[in-house]
């Protein structure tokens with residue numbers, strides 16, 4: 001009887017120490033939930049959620065400081081993913097943001113640009129190239145379509161246009177199957 | 184073997200699947216070949232069309248850059264477009280003039296691509312003289328000794344894989360000799376209707392064999408095996424004859440679709456199955472189409488660039504199908520018209536064979552380097568698509584051993600991750616599954632769609648990752664610039680301080696010194712705290728930063744320090760540095776103005792003090808950016824910025840006033856200042872009580888402002904946190 005108690009006591013101590021050691025040795029840095037949320041956010045860095053970028057928003061959601069339905073570009077899809085990660089109830093998006101819209105990129109009308117560099121400062125991903133009094137241009141590949149540069153331009157020369165489709169990124173259309181209900 | 188074949192042939196009459204015993208790969212189908220339509224005709228003389236359309240992009244990779252102008256007169260074989268910058272990486276190939284004539288336009292035209300998109304093309308109007316530049320590639324007739332030598336000739340000649348995908352041939356070859364032990368020659372040509380390779384082997388067997396020998400020589404390959412389907416006896420004979428005294432082995436392979444698939448023919452000829460995630464080159468095999476080898480031979484020994492190719496013009500809708508050595512850029516329509524269509528060509532032509540080809544969006548599209556066939560098959564009634572009955576036929580015929588039915592199921596349900604797990608990217612789009620499906624499901628189209636969707640998803644993921652990194656980089660850069668600016672300011676102020684301390688009056692020495700010492704201590708503490716605070720957000724993200732990015736930041740820092748003069752690459756960097764500065768400056772000015780207004784409004788009874796406040800504040804605008812920058816950094820959105828700016832400005836003004844008063848008192852009563860805890864509870868009235876010596880006051884003011892700034896930063900952060908909650 002007493003041996004049994006002693007053995008189990010010893011085991012308890014041993015496992016306790018093991019667990020304690022493991023929790024220190026394999027400590028997870030940072031907030032894993034925030035990381036997870038940050039991963040699924042669109043990374044447009046547009047600030048429409050009220051935070052200065054996707055990561056701060058992810059952290060705010062992870063700390064339960066922000067609602068899960070604030071990312072406008074992500075739309076419903078992202079909202080649902082966040083709710084899956086956090087285990088929070090899905091919340092309806094604002095009606096305008098429910099459907100994510102087609103991706104657009106900024107395009108600077110280079111004849112109008114006066115080279116005021118205002119747009120460069122605004123761009124969260126440094127996708128605009130240019131220097132003072134020089135024509136500016138957008139690196140299409142790197143533009144996230146956040147539209148932050150559009151309102152700051154004093155001569156309104158930035159337009160949001162859908163990116164041009166080339167044979168390299170053209171998508172095969174889906175065959176229009178007639179028996180849609182059969183699946 | 185032959186006896187076995189005979190048995191199989193007989194047996195297949197009662198048991199059709201017996202045909203599959205004659206070859207090594209799984210599946211495959213036996214369509215009606217219709218090859219005699221064009222194979223029985225002799226090769227027609229070259230047709231010179233009214234205009235040639237030469238797309239700048241004819242293959243995977245980047246388009247070429249035109250080096251001719253509209254109106255230029257060019258000769259045959261002249262270089263029209265050179266590969267863009269780094270051809271080794273960019274997979275770009277040059278384009279040469281197929282005949283002599285005039286460049287009449289460089290404009291957008293519909294491409295021979297399933298999308299029907301437009302691309303920039305050089306339009307050449309032939310003059311009919313066909314004047315050629317001999318030896319345009321300036322070869323000296325000697326055979327290349329190393330793969331690199333061969334590759335440079337191939338690059339100059341613009342040769343791409345002419346069997347299908349059009350991968351630039353130079354990019355396919357390894358750089359080191361001996362990496363390839365076996366060169367495989369693809370003469371299978373398994374698609375129905377197409378006979379151009381068949382006729383090429385019949386008429387130019389010598390060139391093919393020579394091309395293969397010189398390629399193998401340069402690469403250091405030991406074996407050369409050529410696979411030809413049994414349904415081309417004339418070609419087999421011609422090739423055997425040409426290869427008689429060489430090391431080239433000619434192998435007959437069973438006639439089955441898709442025998443000409445790279446992995447299928449490799450398995451058939453060598454017994455080696457190419458692993459799904461590696462290329463044939465990785466396992467020491469290289470396969471080349473007979474047409475490619477002919478082009479290589481012509482380029483290396485004659486210096487001719489690739490400007491024409493053998494094309495089959497065939498189809499059930501044509502009276503006189505034929506094969507022809509067609510100039511690249513010849514419009515499909517002129518070829519089809521030359522074959523006497525049975526009815527008017529109001530249906531789309533097909534580029535490639537009936538199994539893998541696609542309908543072009545306009546019949547005016549040009550022949551590309553990869554076009555092996557122009558097919559005119561009148562449209563047939565489309566069979567109605569029925570639900571999948573899970574018969575498993577598609578699975579039985581798939582040469583890659585995939586599960587077509589499963590892939591179809593998930594594709595139509597848009598569960599693309601599952602489609603990808605089923606290895607849809609190993610699908611060679613051969614069309615066997617669609618061909619046998621009793622429910623007439625266009626399976627291949629589903630896979631093509633799924634493939635492009637999956638590619639788009641991956642591209643999106645990459646873009647997102649890039650955006651994240653760039654954003655974090657930008658934040659880090661702003662942070663770094665801020666710290667650098669602070670350090671600079673601190674140093675400058677220290678210098679000013681010392682200079683001022685030296686010129687102090689002796690009577691005021693003691694209190695002034697003490698004040699100065701206190702001020703310095705306060706400043707140091709404030710700076711330290713500011714640094715810590717500044718570090719906080721970045722150190723948090725530092726940990727999360729991938730080390731690669733850290734390295735990049737490090738490198739960028741160095742670059743910024745060392746090579747400010749390197750205008751080209753660091754231009755954007757510099758400009759944005761300037762931006763951040765001017766932004767901070769602007770913000771500071773704005774804040775100062777606001778503060779001034781606030782102070783005026785608040786301290787009507789003490790106008791004088793307000794004025795000094797204002798004066799001292801505006802006299803040192805350079806000090807403000809750091810504090811202001813903190814608020815700017817932390818509150819990126821413009822709304823938040825304005826709000827907190829207002830608040831901060833008000834607070835700062837009040838605190839500055841308070842602190843100044845306290846400082847004054849302290850310095851006059853000769854007490855030690857507890858540098859970082861000025862009591863905020865003092866009433867405003869107290870601040871406007873005394874007149875002092877202006878010298879002393881200014882020093883005190885400075886110290887106070889420093890503290891105020893620091894406190895303001897604290898407040899800002901607090902305010903931000905509040906806002907965040």
Ligand code: SF4
Nearest residue numbers: 046047049053054071
């Ligand atoms: S709204 Fe969405 S995309 Fe925009 S910054 Fe916030 S989380 Fe990022």
Ligand code: SF4
Nearest residue numbers: 123143144146147149
């Ligand atoms: S270019 Fe404009 S739209 Fe594009 S990422 Fe930068 S700020 Fe946003």
Ligand code: SF4
Nearest residue numbers: 113114116117119153
């Ligand atoms: S904000 Fe407008 S005008 Fe100014 S640099 Fe950008 S594009 Fe040019």
Ligand code: SF4
Nearest residue numbers: 571572574575577620
């Ligand atoms: S062949 Fe067609 S019907 Fe049969 S299992 Fe495949 S997809 Fe379904």
Ligand code: SF4
Nearest residue numbers: 581610611613614616
């Ligand atoms: S198209 Fe793809 S899935 Fe269908 S048989 Fe060919 S390789 Fe298999």
